Every structure is written in structure tokens, then in C-alpha cells.
Amino acid sequence: MVDLLDPSNVITRLFNAQKYAEMYDYCKKLLENIPNDMLALQNISLSLIYLKKFDEAIDYCNRVLEIKNSDTYALKNKIFALESLKKYEQVIELCKQILSTNSKDIWVLNSMGLSLNELNRHKEALECYDTSLLIDPKDVTALMNKAISLSHLGNYEDAIGYYDQAQNIDSKLKELPLAKSRLFEKLGMTDEAFLAAQGILNKDMEKIKNEAKENKCSVFHQLCDNEFKKSK
Numbered sequence: 001m002v003d004l005l006d007p008s009n010v011i012t013r014l015f016n017a018q019k020y021a022e023m024y025d026y027c028k029k030l031l032e033n034i035p036n037d038m039l040a041l042q043n044i045s046l047s048l049i050y051l052k053k054f055d056e057a058i059d060y061c062n063r064v065l066e067i068k069n070s071d072t073y074a075l076k077n078k079i080f081a082l083e084s085l086k087k088y089e090q091v092i093e094l095c096k097q098i099l100s101t102n103s104k105d106i107w108v109l110n111s112m113g114l115s116l117n118e119l120n121r122h123k124e125a126l127e128c129y130d131t132s133l134l135i136d137p138k139d140v141t142a143l144m145n146k147a148i149s150l151s152h153l154g155n156y157e158d159a160i161g162y163y164d165q166a167q168n169i170d171s172k173l174k175e176l177p178l179a180k181s182r183l184f185e186k187l188g189m190t191d192e193a194f195l196a197a198q199g200i201l202n203k204d205m206e207k208i209k210n211e212a213k214e215n216k217c218s219v220f221h222q223l224c225d226n227e228f229k230k231s232k
Contacts, residue, residue: 011027011039011043020051021047023047024044024047031044036067041064042071042077049080049081054082057077057078065078070097075098079094079095086118091115092112095112095115109135109142110132113125113129113145117148122152129146147160160183160184161202195223200223208223208226209222
């Protein structure tokens with residue numbers, strides 16, 4: 001039987017209900033009784049992050065790290081808070097600390113890459129995303145971030161390819177078609193830019209273009225005709 005009054009269960013209920021202020025108050029009361037209560041320290045920092053009180057969140061993360069300097073939960077909360085404060089150099093150092101003991105932490109690899117992107121260190125960021133994709137080739141976050149890095153470096157064709165891979169894995173991400181479309185426009189590929197904006201995958205574009213050529217119509221009209229036939 002579940003103990004509803006168990007602190008971990010209370011905190012979980014408050015977090016799931018998005019009652020972050022109440023979660024903060026509850027953890028604060030726990031700390032009044034036991035100042036070094038790790039559960040309370042870790043979760044009070046989490047509540048402060050959701051309350052957008054990032055400096056206070058970092059203070060509580062530091063209290064956890066004084067007790068256990070390798071506590072991954074506290075390190076990741078601190079990373080999130082520092083990202084929100086745009087302190088990217090500090091984020092990178094914390095990411096390196098975690099990766100020194102767990103080189104396959106995909107969340108950390110992506111966080112480090114994003115901070116490197118923010119500092120315009122895109123080639124270094126690519127190394128993070130490549131490592132992440134070696135661990136999980138279907139990591140959509142890494143695929144998208146790699147596309148962004150390649151785009152900043154002017155490598156639009158490869159960037160399109162990584163956006164397309166991400167879209168093939170998760171077609172619900174609305175930002176992917178537009179991101180691909182913008183890069184096709186930069187390459188002067190107007191038909192592809194239009195098709196990309198409609199959510200068409202790269203592998204299907206050539207077929208639609210060839211059909212339009214055979215039917216002596218625009219790509220727009222061919223796509224409309226194809227959609228009409230599907231609806232019938």
C-alpha cells in the first residue's frame with residue numbers, strides 16, 4: 001500500500017500537479033527539521049527552477065554538492081539554472097565534470113553542445129552531437145542541434161539532411177519543415193523549399209517534381225492533385 005504521507009510521494013504529487021510554490025514550501029519545512037535532507041534540497045532547487053528563481057536554485061544545488069560533489073541530479077539542476085542565466089562557460093565546465101564519470105550521458109552531451117552553440121563554438125558543438133548520435137542514432141535533439149550547428153557553419157545541404165532525419169523519426173515537430181524550407185531557400189531551391197514547408201520528406205520530393213514535369217504543371221498543382229487523389 002502506498003504511503004501518501006511519505007515525503008517523496010508528497011513531492012511527486014505536488015510536482016505532477018505543477019504546484020511548484022507548494023512544493024517549495026513543503027521542502028522548506030522538511031529542511032527546518034533536517035537541514036541536510038537530500039530529498040528536500042534536491043527538490044527545492046527543482047521547484048525554484050520552475051518558479052524561475054534560478055540564483056536561489058543554484059544555492060540549493062550547491063548545498064547538495066557540498067554534501068556529495070558528484071550528485072548528478074544536483075549538477076543537472078544547476079546546469080539548467082545556469083543555462084537560463086546564460087552562463088554558458090559554467091555550464092560547459094559542469095558538463096565536463098559529469099562526462100568525466102559518465103561519457104555516455106546524452107542529456108549532458110546535448111546541453112554542452114547547446115552552450116557551445118551559444119558561444120559560437122559550432123565545430124566543438126558538433127563533436128558533442130556526433131558523440132550523442134554514436135550512442136543513439138535516433139536522438140532527435142542531437143540531430144536537430146547538429147543541423148543548427150551545420151547551418152551556422154554554412155553547410156546547408158548537410159544541415160537539411162539532419163533535419164530530414166529528425167523529421168523522419170518525429171514528424172510532429174512543427175519547427176522542422178520550416179527550418180528545412182529556409183535552408184532550401186538559401187540554396188535557391190524554390191520547389192524543394194515549398195515542398196519542405198508542407199512537411200514533405202526529402203525522399204518524396206523528387207517523385208513529386210518528376211510527376212509535375214510529366215504533367216506539365218507546377219509542383220504546387222501536382223501536390224494539390226496528389227492530396228485530392230488521396231482524399232478520394
